[in-house]
Amino acid sequence: MRLHLRERAARWALRRQGPDVLPVTLTRRRLYVLPTRAGLGFALLLFAMLIAGLNYANSLALFMTFLLGGFALVTLHQCHRNLLGIDVLGVGTMPTFAGRPGTLRISLGNPSGAARLCISAGPSRERAEETDVPALGTAHVEIEMPTSRRGVLRLERLELSTTHPFGLFRAWTWIHTPIELVVYPRPRGTRPMPSEGANRSGRLLRSGPGAEEWLGLREFRDGDSPRRVAWKAYARGAPLLVKEYGSGGSEIRIFSFDSLAGLDAEARLEQLARWVVEAEAHGESYGLELPGTTIEPGRGPQHRHRCLTALACHDSGGTTAHDAASA
Amino acid sequence: MTPRAPESNASRPVAWMCAAFAAGALLHVDRVPLWASVVALGACAWRYAAACRPLQLPGKYQRAALAIALLIAVLATFRTLNGLAAGSALLVVMGAVKTLETHRRRDRFIVIGAALFLLLAACLDRQSLLRAPLYLLHVWLCCTALAVTAHPKQGLDDRAAIALAGRCLLYALPLALLLFVTFPRLPGAFWALPRQDEAVTGLSDTMSPGSITQLSESSDPAFRVWFEGDPPPPEERYWRGPVLYDFDGYTWRRRRFVNFVETPLEFEGPAYRYRISLEPHFNYWWFVLDTVKEPPQGPARVRITPDRQLVSAAPVFEPTTYEAVSHTRTRALGPLSTLARRASTALPPNRNPRTLALARSLRERAGSDEAYVEAVLTLFRTGGFEYTLTPPRLDFDSVDDFLFNTRQGFCGHYASAFVTLMRAAGVPARVVTGYLGGEWNPVGGYYIVRQADAHAWSEVWLEGRGWTRVDPTAVVAPDRLRRGIIDLLETGSAPARIIRRTPWLARVSQSWDAVNAWWNTRVIGFDFRTQLDLLGRLGIEATDWRPLGWLLAGGLTAWVLWIGWRLGRSPAPAPVDRLARAYARLCARLARAGAPRAPHQGPLAYAEALCAANPELGARTRPLLERYAELRYGGTAGNEYEMKVTAFERDVARLKVR
Numbered sequence: 001m002r003l004h005l006r007e008r009a010a011r012w013a014l015r016r017q018g019p020d021v022l023p024v025t026l027t028r029r030r031l032y033v034l035p036t037r038a039g040l041g042f043a044l045l046l047f048a049m050l051i052a053g054l055n056y057a058n059s060l061a062l063f064m065t066f067l068l069g070g071f072a073l074v075t076l077h078q079c080h081r082n083l084l085g086i087d088v089l090g091v092g093t094m095p096t097f098a099g100r101p102g103t104l105r106i107s108l109g110n111p112s113g114a115a116r117l118c119i120s121a122g123p124s125r126e127r128a129e130e131t132d133v134p135a136l137g138t139a140h141v142e143i144e145m146p147t148s149r150r151g152v153l154r155l156e157r158l159e160l161s162t163t164h165p166f167g168l169f170r171a172w173t174w175i176h177t178p179i180e181l182v183v184y185p186r187p188r189g190t191r192p193m194p195s196e197g198a199n200r201s202g203r204l205l206r207s208g209p210g211a212e213e214w215l216g217l218r219e220f221r222d223g224d225s226p227r228r229v230a231w232k233a234y235a236r237g238a239p240l241l242v243k244e245y246g247s248g249g250s251e252i253r254i255f256s257f258d259s260l261a262g263l264d265a266e267a268r269l270e271q272l273a274r275w276v277v278e279a280e281a282h283g284e285s286y287g288l289e290l291p292g293t294t295i296e297p298g299r300g301p302q303h304r305h306r307c308l309t310a311l312a313c314h315d316s317g318g319t320t321a322h323d324a325a326s327a
Numbered sequence: 328m329t330p331r332a333p334e335s336n337a338s339r340p341v342a343w344m345c346a347a348f349a350a351g352a353l354l355h356v357d358r359v360p361l362w363a364s365v366v367a368l369g370a371c372a373w374r375y376a377a378a379c380r381p382l383q384l385p386g387k388y389q390r391a392a393l394a395i396a397l398l399i400a401v402l403a404t405f406r407t408l409n410g411l412a413a414g415s416a417l418l419v420v421m422g423a424v425k426t427l428e429t430h431r432r433r434d435r436f437i438v439i440g441a442a443l444f445l446l447l448a449a450c451l452d453r454q455s456l457l458r459a460p461l462y463l464l465h466v467w468l469c470c471t472a473l474a475v476t477a478h479p480k481q482g483l484d485d486r487a488a489i490a491l492a493g494r495c496l497l498y499a500l501p502l503a504l505l506l507f508v509t510f511p512r513l514p515g516a517f518w519a520l521p522r523q524d525e526a527v528t529g530l531s532d533t534m535s536p537g538s539i540t541q542l543s544e545s546s547d548p549a550f551r552v553w554f555e556g557d558p559p560p561p562e563e564r565y566w567r568g569p570v571l572y573d574f575d576g577y578t579w580r581r582r583r584f585v586n587f588v589e590t591p592l593e594f595e596g597p598a599y600r601y602r603i604s605l606e607p608h609f610n611y612w613w614f615v616l617d618t619v620k621e622p623p624q625g626p627a628r629v630r631i632t633p634d635r636q637l638v639s640a641a642p643v644f645e646p647t648t649y650e651a652v653s654h655t656r657t658r659a660l661g662p663l664s665t666l667a668r669r670a671s672t673a674l675p676p677n678r679n680p681r682t683l684a685l686a687r688s689l690r691e692r693a694g695s696d697e698a699y700v701e702a703v704l705t706l707f708r709t710g711g712f713e714y715t716l717t718p719p720r721l722d723f724d725s726v727d728d729f730l731f732n733t734r735q736g737f738c739g740h741y742a743s744a745f746v747t748l749m750r751a752a753g754v755p756a757r758v759v760t761g762y763l764g765g766e767w768n769p770v771g772g773y774y775i776v777r778q779a780d781a782h783a784w785s786e787v788w789l790e791g792r793g794w795t796r797v798d799p800t801a802v803v804a805p806d807r808l809r810r811g812i813i814d815l816l817e818t819g820s821a822p823a824r825i826i827r828r829t830p831w832l833a834r835v836s837q838s839w840d841a842v843n844a845w846w847n848t849r850v851i852g853f854d855f856r857t858q859l860d861l862l863g864r865l866g867i868e869a870t871d872w873r874p875l876g877w878l879l880a881g882g883l884t885a886w887v888l889w890i891g892w893r894l895g896r897s898p899a900p901a902p903v904d905r906l907a908r909a910y911a912r913l914c915a916r917l918a919r920a921g922a923p924r925a926p927h928q929g930p931l932a933y934a935e936a937l938c939a940a941n942p943e944l945g946a947r948t949r950p951l952l953e954r955y956a957e958l959r960y961g962g963t964a965g966n967e968y969e970m971k972v973t974a975f976e977r978d979v980a981r982l983k984v985r
Contacts, residue, residue, distance in 0.1 A: 037433075038433075038436045038477070041436060041437075041440060042440070045440050045443055045444070048444075048447075049443075049447050052447055052451065053447075053450075054512070054513050055513065056451055056645075057512060057513065057626065057645070057854060058450055058451055058454065058645070059454065059507070059850055059851050059852075059853050060450040060454040060459060060462065060850075060851070061447055061450035061451060062506075062507060062510065063503060063507050064446060064447070064450060064462060064466060066502065066503040066504075066506035066507055066510070067466060067496065067499055067500065067503040068443070068466065068499075069499075069502070069503075069506070070498070070499025070500070070501075070502035070503050070506075070886075071470060071495050071496055071499040073499070073502070073887075073890065074495040074498045074499050074890060074894070075495060077890055077891065077894040078491075078495065078894060081894050117478065117483065118478045130480075163477060163478075164477070164478055165474050165477065165478070165483065165488075165491055166470070166473045166474050166477050166492075166495075167432075167436070167473065167474075167476065167477025167478070168473075168477075
């Protein structure tokens with residue numbers, strides 16, 4: 001019931017505010033404040049004190065009631081101010097395999113001279129993490145998103161809220177920005193990896209054994225040759241990275257959806273995912289053939305992501321994308 | 328909301344919660360039984376210890392058993408759960424049990440709420456000026472505990488939480504004062520708060536002179552009186568309280584229901600208008616100067632009984648202020664009714680036989696009632712009677728024993744003996760108790776009447792005059808009329824005597840009493856009449872609540888705007904170091920002088936622009952801006968650099984922009 005109400009309120013806010021494009025600064029217009037349960041309890045307490053004070057014409061009890069009532073109103077403003085002016089700088093997602101949690105990373109900036117404490121951010125109130133944002137600084141919140149099925153996990157909005165400093169009120173805002181978290185198919189299956197040209201003739205190796213192929217960057221480890229350090233990147237402020245070259249896979253494998261006869265579509269995708277993961281781990285080159293999509297052979301993290309994303313998004317007739325509500 | 332994981336080991340919020348509750352329990356430490364306080368403080372200590380080190384807290388069943396046992400203990404002590412004292416004790420012990428089961432944030436909120444409820448109970452119990460700061464500190468403590476409890480892991484450290492709670496309360500203070508002054512007050516209580524076992528101070532409605540061997544020398548105030556115009560002379564400052572009719576030979580008692588008809592009165596002499604602020608004495612009667620014509624104007628309903636006592640509808644639990652008009656001389660316009668005559672001539676049979684015999688012989692020798700009164704007074708004056716506050720204990724026939732053996736006593740002895748002698752001779756007489764005198768407080772401009780001023784005198788019915796006050800004590804100790812007992816007998820505790828003899832200490836003591844009087848009448852006794860009075864002083868003539876409502880609405884709006892302006896802004900980025908702050912101050916001052924720095928301008932470009940726009944100002948400002956540029960970008964750290972920054976700060980402060 002409460003979820004339903006909140007959902008409707010969020011949709012109302014979307015109509016009121018319109019969709020957002022990051023980065024977003026939290027302005028007065030988009031902040032909402034309501035008392036928390038503790039706040040309602042506090043109000044009840046104040047009401048009892050007021051009635052008692054009035055009934056017994058007890059001046060001190062009345063004064064204390066008014067003082068605490070004023071205090072509650074001040075905390076409302078404090079709570080509101082704690083969220084006001086915060087910048088939501090960006091939202092990033094880390095892809096994951098179905099069944100494993102994916103990560104949502106929200107970056108918050110505080111352009112003001114006062115620290116913002118206990119800001120909780122997340123796709124919903126239940127799935128949120130708390131952080132402090134220092135004055136003139138930034139802070140990041142990482143939220144683990146459980147996944148169950150492959151596809152693209154779409155979140156409609158983010159919610160930032162705070163009950164700081166006294167827990168009597170909650171100020172919150174919705175940021176209606178589409179967020180997509182790619183969920184790769186679960187890598188599993190027992191079929192052996194097809195060798196080169198199992199389905200169609202593979203191409204010749206493009207290079208001899210001496211000419212190493214650039215694989216990518218990895219973090220510096222003791223013993224790495226200084227000549228391989230990516231000095232240009234380092235000069236730009238990146239950490240110390242090492243250019244990695246491999247001897248290159250000796251084989252080029254093409255993984256084809258159609259070759260996996262006898263399995264249903266999901267199982268095929270899972271098998272393909274497993275092959276991609278293994279081939280990448282072994283440093284081999286691989287390509288992908290799906291109905292309607294073909295990915296030329298290659299390797300490296302980006303290639304792997306491209307292949308796995310293609311598997312995740314493959315439309316096998318059923319639904320492939322699930323939205324935030326199912327998360 | 329999802330249930331939060333238990334955080335039993337977060338010791339900081341537990342410590343604050345325990346502190347808040349223990350403070351609440353301590354507010355009641357002298358009102359609840361000792362064991363209840365011990366239970367509360369022990370539970371807080373236990374809970375805190377369990378948060379710091381592995382220590383077992385009681386389980387669910389143990390807690391339930393403890394709660395039931397404590398409930399029974401409270402019931403056994405008070406025989407009821409109704410009433411302030413029992414309610415406070417119950418709240419103290421039940422809150423203590425609740426502290427033992429605080430595992431989640433919600434539980435801690437509840438305990439802090441209980442601590443605030445204890446504050447309410449304390450306010451209902453006592454509102455003295457000395458306790459008010461304690462209550463404020465308690466509120467502050469509870470608010471701090473709230474801040475720590477709301478966000479135990481992150482957020483504020485202890486000092487920041489204390490400062491924040493204090494700041495929020497300060498912001499709330501103007502609103503609290505506004506509401507206090509303008510919020511509509513109700514004229515009376517919907518339901519009464521049962522109280523019992525209160526320490527009864529002041530007069531009771533019985534008097535047994537024989538059993539008292541030491542009279543109260545308490546200098547606690549009984550009430551304070553502000554006269555409009557001239558006060559009555561000291562020998563007429565008789566403050567009437569309970570009237571005692573019934574005598575059993577040893578004890579005088581007040582009649583609960585006076586069933587006889589009042590004789591109409593004619594009021595003579597000057598009328599005295601005054602305001603009395605009565606301290607709580609937990610009884611029903613109010614004190615007024617001698618005889619009032621109309622019931623006083625005050626917060627509660629009060630009636631005048633046929634024997635001219637004032638009896639309120641509710642006991643005086645709070646300081647009570649009322650206004651009255653009195654006359655010290657009256658004349659009866661009719662005869663004494665039969666019932667009243669019977670009540671005021673009755674004596675217990677077969678008691679005090681020697682007194683009865685004495686009365687008969689004296690009455691026979693005197694020609695009239697008036698002469699008889701004089702004869703008895705002469706007996707007191709010349710019969711070797713002595714005024715003392717420490718009389719010997721009296722025999723069963725107390726009047727006989729006093730008149731013929733001990734001959735030492737205070738007002739009660741003389742009034743009792745006098746009325747007995749009168750009644751024995753058939754002259755209607757009654758004992759009146761109350762206070763005599765009053766000490767002038769020049770600071771507050773009022774008379775203070777203390778418990779030690781308690782007095783008893785008598786009234787006799789004389790044909791043609793009606794009830795006439797006769798104070799037999801006055802003939803034994805004439806000085807008693809003009810001086811208070813403490814003053815008269817040089818008694819009282821050593822500090823009290825020192826204060827009375829040292830002028831500046833006496834002045835301090837009077838000032839303190841005046842502040843208390845102000846507190847009682849203006850703060851504790853603040854009601855609808857005082858509200859209108861205050862409005863009148865502000866120049867608003869009001870007869871109903873409407874102007875108050877406008878004032879309330881206007882003030883509330885102003886406060887909300889003020890708070891919104893004060894807190895609603897997002898705080899601006901603070902400059903990071905001293906130099907930058909000094910530069911920011913310089914730029915701000917120049918901006919106020921009409922030459923703001925454009926965002927793209929550095930200090931040197933700004934100096935150029937200033938010189939171009941306002942050569943005179945530019946000439947004075949340029950060296951400073953150049954020094955800033957050098958300090959900022961010259962980049963030499965160290966002692967010398969710090970000194971240069973200090974010099975720069977100083978010169979910025981000294982710069983005259985206009």
